[in-house]
Amino acid sequence: MPEQRRPDESADGGPEGPPLDLVGVGVGPFNLSLAALADGIPGLRTAFYEQQPEFGWHPGMLIEGATLQVPFLADLVTLADPASPWSFLSFLKAQERLFPFYVAERFHIERAEYDAYCRWVCAGLESLHFGHRVDAVRWHAELGLFAVDFTRQEPDGPPVQGRSYARSLVLGVGTAPHVPEPLRSLTSSVGAGAPVVHSASYLQHRERLLEAGHITVVGSGQSGAEVFLDLLRRRPAGRERLHWLTRSAAFAPMEYSKLGLEHFTPDYTGYFHGLPEQVRNSLVPRQWQLHKAVDHGTLAAVHDELYHRTLNGGWPDAVLTPGVAVRTAGRIGATRVELHLEHTEQNVRTRLATDAVVLATGYRERPLEGVLASLEPYLRRDASGRVRIDEQYRLMTDRCVAGAVYVQNAERHTHGVGAPDLGLAAHRSAVILNSLTGEERYRLPRRTAFTTFGLRPEGALANGSRGVAQQADREHAQFRPLRMT
Numbered sequence: 001m002p003e004q005r006r007p008d009e010s011a012d013g014g015p016e017g018p019p020l021d022l023v024g025v026g027v028g029p030f031n032l033s034l035a036a037l038a039d040g041i042p043g044l045r046t047a048f049y050e051q052q053p054e055f056g057w058h059p060g061m062l063i064e065g066a067t068l069q070v071p072f073l074a075d076l077v078t079l080a081d082p083a084s085p086w087s088f089l090s091f092l093k094a095q096e097r098l099f100p101f102y103v104a105e106r107f108h109i110e111r112a113e114y115d116a117y118c119r120w121v122c123a124g125l126e127s128l129h130f131g132h133r134v135d136a137v138r139w140h141a142e143l144g145l146f147a148v149d150f151t152r153q154e155p156d157g158p159p160v161q162g163r164s165y166a167r168s169l170v171l172g173v174g175t176a177p178h179v180p181e182p183l184r185s186l187t188s189s190v191g192a193g194a195p196v197v198h199s200a201s202y203l204q205h206r207e208r209l210l211e212a213g214h215i216t217v218v219g220s221g222q223s224g225a226e227v228f229l230d231l232l233r234r235r236p237a238g239r240e241r242l243h244w245l246t247r248s249a250a251f252a253p254m255e256y257s258k259l260g261l262e263h264f265t266p267d268y269t270g271y272f273h274g275l276p277e278q279v280r281n282s283l284v285p286r287q288w289q290l291h292k293a294v295d296h297g298t299l300a301a302v303h304d305e306l307y308h309r310t311l312n313g314g315w316p317d318a319v320l321t322p323g324v325a326v327r328t329a330g331r332i333g334a335t336r337v338e339l340h341l342e343h344t345e346q347n348v349r350t351r352l353a354t355d356a357v358v359l360a361t362g363y364r365e366r367p368l369e370g371v372l373a374s375l376e377p378y379l380r381r382d383a384s385g386r387v388r389i390d391e392q393y394r395l396m397t398d399r400c401v402a403g404a405v406y407v408q409n410a411e412r413h414t415h416g417v418g419a420p421d422l423g424l425a426a427h428r429s430a431v432i433l434n435s436l437t438g439e440e441r442y443r444l445p446r447r448t449a450f451t452t453f454g455l456r457p458e459g460a461l462a463n464g465s466r467g468v469a470q471q472a473d474r475e476h477a478q479f480r481p482l483r484m485t
Helices: 028-036 090-096 098-104 111-124 181-187 199-210 222-234 262-265 268-275 277-286 294-307 373-378 420-435
Strands: 020-025 046-050 129-130 132-140 145-152 162-171 174-175 196-198 215-218 242-245 317-322 324-332 336-343 348-354 356-359 362-364 402-409
Touching: 020 028, 020 145, 028 046, 028 181, 028 420, 046 132, 090 098, 090 111, 129 294, 132 162, 132 324, 132 373, 174 199, 181 196, 181 324, 181 356, 196 199, 199 356, 215 222, 215 336, 222 242, 222 294, 222 356, 242 348, 262 268, 268 420, 317 324, 402 420
Parallel strands: 020 046, 020 162, 046 129, 162 402, 196 356, 215 242, 215 356, 242 317
Antiparallel strands: 132 145, 145 162, 174 362, 324 336, 336 348
C-alpha cells in the first residue's frame, strides 16, 4: 500500500504550489505583531502556526484593573506603522469606543483590554492557524527550503499531519513559567492538598486559594505585587493571614525615569548587540530593576490598602519580608506546606507553615532546541553555548543553510533587556520584514534616544546615532575614541 501523502506535499516530496516566504512558529504578541505588519506587504506569503486552539495572553494574570506597564502606543504595529489597520486605535474605532477612550484619557490600558485587542487582530488575519502544533523543522538542501512538519487538531476527528515549505522561519515560542528547584516537587500535585500554583495560573485557582487559612506569595516582581494586592483586597480586615516573601533586598520600584526608559529603544539595542559577549553577560543581571521590579503605582496601592486597614486601630495580619530565600520546601500531611527560609543579611534560618503558596517567580525563555533539533549541526553558538543571533534577529548558521531563521523574545543575551518588552515588538517586526524582503518596507528611525550609548556607534542597529567623536566640536576635532587593549 503506498505511503499516504501529506496534504500540501507533491509526489516528489516537494511543495505542490509556491513555497511560503515565511512560516512562524507560535502566535503570541510578538509573532502576532509580525503577522499584522506582514499583512501590509502585497504578495508576501506567510503562515503562523500555534498549538493552542485560540489566542491567549497570560490569562492567569488578567486581574481586574491590572494595566500594562507600557503605553497603549506599544501595540502590535503603531511604532512601526501608525497608519496600520491593526493598531489599537483602529480596534477602538471598530468597537465604537474611540470617543470613550478619548474622554477617559488613559495612557496605560488594562491587560484584559490588550488581550481583547489581540484577539480582534487574530480574527482579522488569514495567515494565523490555531490548533496547529509544529513538530519539527528541517533544512531541505535540494529544494533550498525549510520543511515544517505540523499536526493539525481537528475539532471532531483525529489529528491530521501536514507539511509546509518556506524560505524563512520565525520562532516566537515565548516563555514558560519558572519554578525554583526547592519548590518544583510541590507543584506536581496541584489538585491535591495545599495548593501551590505559579502566578501564571493565578486566576484559575483564585477561589481555591482564598479558601485557604494562610497564603504565602513568593516573589517580588510585578506579578507578585499584583497577586498580593488582589489577595489583600479580598481578605477580611484583621484576618488577612498573608505572607509576601522575596529574596530581593527590597520591594523595589521599577526604574521608570524618562532616560532610564531609553534602555528600551532601538538605539540601546544596537549598542548592546555590539558589546563583547562577556560584557553583555555581566550587564543583564545588573539591570534587573529595569524589568523585574514593581510599578510605582502598584507599590503605592499595596501601601494604601495596608494603611486603610489601620484606621480602626491595630495592624493588618500581613507580613512583607524581603531578603528571604526559600532553601527547601515540603508538604505537611495533606493540607499544609512548610517552607524552610533563610534571611541572608541576618544569617537566620526559620520555617514557615502555610496553607497555600503562589509562586510569582517569573518566566524563562522556552528552549529552541526541540523544534530545531534537525538544525542543531548548523547552529553557531557563543562561549556559553547559546545560539548566536545577528543584528537582524537571525540565528547565525552555517552557510549551507541559505534560508533565514529569525527569533522573537529569545535574544536577551544578544540584544538586551528590551527583548521581551512589548514596546519594541513593532520595531523588531519591521526589522525582520525589511531583512526578509531585502527592501525597506518599513522606514525605521535613524535615532530613537537622547542618550548616546558609548563613545562610538555600535552595530548595524545603531541606525545612524552619532558617537562622542562625531559630536565633538571644532576645538576637539582631533578627538578619537580608543579601544582598550
